[in-house]
Amino acid sequence: MSENQTKFGVLIKAGLAEVHQRELPEIGDNQVLVKHEACNICTTDYGQWMGLREHQPYPMAGGHEFAGIVVKKGPKVVGDFEAGDRVAVAYSFCGECDPCRHALTSECTQVTNEPTEDGYYGAFGFSEYSIRDGRVLIKMNKELSASEASFLEPLATVVKGLDKLRIKPLETIIVIGAGTMGLVNAQAAKAYGSRVIVTEVMPEKIEVAESMGLEVINAGDCNPVEKVKELTDGKGADAVIIAVGANIANKQAFEMVKKYDARILYFAAGYPAPELKVDSNFIHYRKMELVGTYGADMKDFFTAANLLNKKMVDVSKLVQCTFPLSEIQEAYKAASTPGSYRVSVIL
Structure with a gap:
């Protein structure tokens, strides 16, 4: 699979997850191409798979607890990201609306749940590659496994x-x-x-x-x-x-x-x-x-990264099992089993 194409997991309907393929857009000046390593299945993800969150649309290319490796970056990306760095991802935000200007980035009014041009919803966490704004990426300790680094969002x-x-x-x-x-x-x-x-x-x-x-x-x-x-x-x-x-x-x-x-x-x-x-x-x-409480702002993501990177919070025992992307349906089944901890999809 080339860097301009990616396979990704998507919920077609409750109880049915498939692997699809799509083209990636060209990388922008302020963007970073990330090769995903792992994406953990959140309660929100498997809740929709179980049919408990039917207020969310389909086809849902979900997954928001993920980490990966920087492949390349645009010329105007601010930050010391280099190819090979491990990063995890925070929520998108515009930086200009009133909530963002008051540091409430999780309440950004410009981030909407609109489908992509090819009709998919979601954050595309269960994807081999994605293009992200540099400002929502946070460097993670490479001593952590990719599945552990993917705990950035829940810890935030x-x-x-x-x-x-x-x-x-x-x-x-x-x-x-x-x-x-x-x-x-x-x-x-x-x-x-x-x-x-x-x-x-x-x-x-x-x-x-x-x-x-x-x-x-x-x-x-x-x-x-x-x-x-x-x-x-x-x-x-x-x-x-x-x-x-x-x-x-x-x-x-x-x-x-x-x-x-x-x-x-x-x-x-x-x-x-x-x-x-x-x-x-x-x-x-x-x-x-x-x-x-619900969600997190950028300052919370940075604090969470410190807690994980310094191993003040140890999530190693909370990764129950892993599945390859090709077995995402089985991964959802495992994640929805009562008593389960995090199930991680390896990409």
């Missing part, structure tokens, strides 16, 4: 959430759920100096969390709310990060936090949508903060 979304949660060193933070993003949240919060306690019911996930040196409550063997109170001398947690979209997680979070000035971060979405049943007076009198 965690950094965004922790920033909104305003966690401090020595605070006690509860993370509900030891799935991929629960453990990324837990490691990042620990890197920030907090005491982190993870709650989980699945034995396999508890084992992985403990192997990372995390403090874990087996919620299948005890009442996790009572255990949190026991481990905090009856005070409760300073904050809870809900990393699984479930009714019971929403309920437990309110019961785990301290009496006054507690914060709850709603990190995970769930399909069907979880319910939140709470008396607003409860929030009022206890001076609680309920915080939503």
